[in-house]
Amino acid sequence: MARGHGFSARNGENQPLGEFTQTGKFGRLFPRLPAFTPSVEKLTELGNAMIDPNPELPEGDNNQVPAGYTYLGQFIDHDITLDTSSLQEVLVDPLAVRNFRTPMLDLDSIYGSGPLAQPYLYRLDDPSLFLIGETSQGGGDPSIPPGFPNDLPRVKSGLAILGDSRNDENLIVAQLHLAFLKFHNKVVAGLRDGSIKALHSIDKPIFEQARELVIWHYQWIVLFDFLARVIDKDQLESVLKNGRRFFKFKEQPFIPVEFSVAAFRLGHSMIRAVYDYNRVFTPLPGGVVPATLDLLFTFTAKSNRDGAINVPVPSDWIIDWRRFFDIDSNVATNPSRKLDTSLVDPLKNIPNIPAPTSLSVRNLLRGRSMGLPSGQSVARFMRFKPLSPAEIAQGKDGAVAAKHNLHVESPLWYYILKEAQVQGKGLRLGQVGSRILAEVFVGLLEADSSSFIARNPEWKPTLPAKVHGTFSMADMLKFVDDVNPIG
Template sequence: MPSPQHGFSVRNGDNTPQGAFAKTGKFGRMFPELPAFTPPIDSLVVLGNAMIDDRTDPSEPLRDHPDGDNRNVPAGFTYLGQFVDHDLTFDPTSLKEKQVDPQAVVNFRTPALDLDSVYGSGPDDQPYLFQLKDKEKFLIGKNEESSDANGVIVVKGDHDLPRAPSTVALLGDPRNDENLLVAQTHLAILKFHNKIVDGLRDGSIPRKAEISKTVFEEARQLVVWHYQWIVVFDFLDRILDSNQVNKVLSEGRKFYKFNTFPFIPVEFSVAAYRLGHSMIRSSYDYNRVFTFKDIAPDSFTPATLGLLFNFTGKSRRMPPDGPGLEALLPTNWIIDWRRFFEIDPAVPVNHSRKLDPFLVNPLKDIPNIPDVPNMQKPTSLAVRNLLRGRSMGLPSGQSVARFMKLKPLSSSEIASGSDGAVAKQFCFDKETPLWYYILKEAHVQQKGLRLGEVGSRIVAEVFLGLLEGDSDSFFVRNRNWKPTLPAKVPGTFTFADLICFTKDISPIDGLEAPVPPPAG
């Protein structure tokens, strides 16, 4: 029997350990046999507050220290990862001190890479997402005219999410207007669909012989399959341990099991896939107007997290000093995609931060968050993640590693570094909260460039399992399918290729043609 004084607790009622194929809802457990790890809340607060990287670039106080950059992963993948998360899950449950039964939590997203966050219920049921005179194409929002730092007017354009008069975005998932980078990612998918519709109509994209399919249906399948390819072979390929991915591909899933319908394991959604929080930068070289002075001396300011969250309708502060309820996204805030994905070798990209137990300084004080009963409101994102894992009754990282027959991190490996010293104070070097363990594992095993064994195995099994459980995915319909749209490397497809296909690479600079032109 697990001992509560060692941080473990026994699940009762709905939280009782179950068999691998027990009936589950859209959320469930990947390791239902393992006990919950529920250390004292105060210890998690102290650990979370130690998971902050306060360092900045010696030459620029608004820029993160370059030692924390992951030069293998452009920063655009941070927000593509957030977009993917919103496509898979939506858990509206508030953070509470008591344990939560994940099977009682409703997932308002289909657990599939099907872009329901973009397409919603389709043009018949949600016509406001689509153009009034052409319901096969998405509605695109307009921008408010603005100027650059030299007072030169930036041309007007259609480069924003569609918005109601209140500035609230008209989306399948309102969270994709949470910050400007995920909003522009969502917008890129809308433009991608519309370009494919144009291509199917004018013949530049050959139509299939399936007469029963409308242009909209055929376009949606092309969009979804190319998106699925991007997620697996462009995004996950950069952040996972290839050994674990190859084992899942060659030997099949061993831990993520379901009978008929996939579900989202809380070990994935509350721990392993929260890797993206460590990838966030404090500020970005966003475009020629909002960047660092050493890049463009006449720029306004770099795009800080505060600005990126302000310039959305969801924040109700767009622009922050404007009337708010009438404003549209200013044209000088249209993204330059060359700075976020590897599109033009002449333009350096922002890098994501390393996968490690350190979050950038702005994430230690998040505004507008709900209270937590019986304790001081935790404003640190790291603290909130640790408390969320506790409330969901996640097992310890070592429990999962042992169950997977992988060698757990040693006590000395967990205790290394300033964060590890704090972890050791609470004996977390022996049994460790799962989210923290996965980030520490990435730091120890992969130097922060990829997830380690446990984290990679969880993420790989879930993503590949979701594709295998979706009867419409290319994994099921045609496992040998290859992308058919133009790409720099024919037969593959990256998010950079998607941006080039839309032709809107950097509208603020008048760059609406691929740079360089994709092959194929």
């Protein structure tokens, strides 16, 4: 397996975490392919047609991918990319756009720059441990007391104290961020009591030992739990065994815009309008109200339109992870929605953002401003057979695409979702989308001299798991032992 050079000096054995933290750049996978720039009007009409008319019909569910992976994908995205540039009609050079995250699967969204540089993320009495916040009194079930250690740490205003503020934009991602904080703290406890062994030298500080174990198990989850569920496994195995063909760089990797603006926006299609969140907020009998997307944004400080009145998170809004990952066979999980060109209706009009407020329209216009090539040109370049115009023209959105001749050459994000619908039957990405994700994730790991692929490609996870030598999100949450605190 190919080796890469460390992205920053903090990968050195004797460098304190964060001292030389660097951010990255965006770039192109296919710089020789021409930009595909249909008119804004055509893309707007196509985006507005990408709405699921029946978002709760089970025919639109993907029962092979539990809904938790939708938000794990968002969490991973926040770990490797942060583009603060505004949406523009003019073409943007990706090389001029700064990525404010390190393009590594290193959980810098969790660890920040470490306890020396950002001590406010950590406990004052024990800087090896993350701060954890406490919940407030809930109104859905007042019998559940406040004071559970199940919220992000927060300042007086209600804003969360964390390495990436975007992880407090919706409640599921916020609870996922919290789970990773607790994962680290649990590993620290295990190293201290001897129930867990360090990966390498025990001369390292306990924080560094725990961080390395957490990151390697997280990287395994990304490759063999998340990716293996949402992409064509043949493409992942091909990249792992035969190497990358398209994601090329010299010493430092970058984030390709074909990845960040198109392929890795697959999760937008997976979002549900309503969730069975816990025993209180569920559409099932006995629930108070279902957990709608609007409510999931309400119980955060960053997205709440009414300010910080709903944080700290109420105790009755603590997540029941059994309903989002395959943890307990006796509890049904929320399935994600199928990977296709239909997004749920709430995403058609997102509040508190500049126009356009439709997520699908914004994605299409972002692809245009970044000068992405058409999906068909990428397929041909990759030596895959492109979807036929008739395949693209299927459905309500396909009819709009055909109206504007976008079924012959299609926007890359739209093409990748249509490819998933046609080739993957809505259960996983097709060839182009799968190959882009496989190349980029494997490439980022190979370029990081501290990753398990670069340091020990034969390594297997060592923490407790349902299947020895593997590790999944379900395994991580069971290890943390905080699956359903309110019962």
